[in-house]
Amino acid sequence: KKPAGAPSPELARPVRKVGVVGAGLMAGQLALVFAQRLKVPVVMTDVDQARVDRGLGHVHGQVDTLVAKGKLDAGQGEALKSLVTGSVAKDVYADADLVIEAVFEEMGVKKAVLAEVEAVVTPECILATNTSSLSVTEMASGLEHPERLVGFHFFNPVAVMPLVEIVRGPATTDPVLATAFATARGLGKTAVLVQDAAAFVVNRILLRMMGEVQNSFDQGTDAAVADHALDPMALPMTPFTLLSMVGVPVAQHVTESLNAAFGDERFPVSANLQSLIDADIPSLWAQKGEDQDHG
Ligand code: CAA
Secondary structure: OOOOOOOOHOOOOOOOEEEEHHHHHHHHHHHHHHHHHHHHHEEEEEHHHHHHHHHHHHHHHHHHHHHOOOOHHHHHHHHHHEEEEOOOOOHOOOOEEEEEEEOOHHHHHHHHHHHHHHHOOOOOOOEEEOOOOOHHHHOOOOOHHHHHHEEEOOOOOOOOOOOEEEEEEOOOOHHHHHHHHHHHHHHOOOOEEEOOOOOOHHHHHHHHHHHHHHHHHOOOOOOHHHHOOOOOOOOOOOOOHHHHHHHHHHHHHHHHHHHHHHHHHHHOOOOOHHHHHHOOOOOOOOOOOOOOOOO
């Protein structure tokens, strides 16, 4: 069944090579899922070779885990690794059909990398943003061809989370949108069309819940009590564990976007969150996520 709001699937263009901008944790997960599911070459870029190498190392580590679990044989593992390459030069996107950015969750950074990418790609190449919370409309305004941009928001861990939020910008064409839906289907994901408003749908709900847990903690409830209060509702992980997986800086950026859009009443930015980041309390923040891109 065609998802609500999706254009006719016949309009979708072929995706034979994918570019991922950024080589952080989210980017590496995206690169792996695209290569594994679409079976196409994927190239990642980042600002220096060390980051590119770290990203490729992360992808290789994920493939090794799949092989160790018996989900791939050794030959399939090697073939998958060889599909994912990395570079510091954006011109590797020259023959890509789809380039998705997964760089840090800041509008200025995203606009700058998208402009750089647009300068090297073909006129047909689709640009996608994995932003968690920022305006796709605003991002498109920095492009020469805003009609080629689509929001394509994955969740962490990408290999496991079934949903993808697709966002239509003001100029996004039907073929671009149809390609996003077809690609999501090729990845084995369920794609939904969501409004272009702060944090779309999932993070708006998730951050509201996590904000209330944080708020109870700020008001004096023991951290473990606040964190485990919803255990009977069978969440897959506790709110603080999720926060530590997503990364505090990422959560902070998403909360700030929501705060700017909906105000302190609905989305207060906890002063305590910042002090916890500064204090680096290891028992709560097993993984600070400073190097993480957005999730
Ligand atoms: N990469 C690949 N696979 C992973 C993985 C990862 N990072 N983490 C877990 N998995 C796989 C495991 O390999 C395992 O697969 P098999 O059963 O085939 O072996 C499966 O997922 C289950 O994992 P575990 O048994 O280790 O643990 P679990 O049952 O507790 O599941 C979880 C782990 C999938 C992460 C689960 O706890 C969960 O769904 N948590 C909530 C995640 C969530 O809410 N994500 C959204 C975050 S918000 C976000 O991303 C948005 C943003 O924009 C900021």
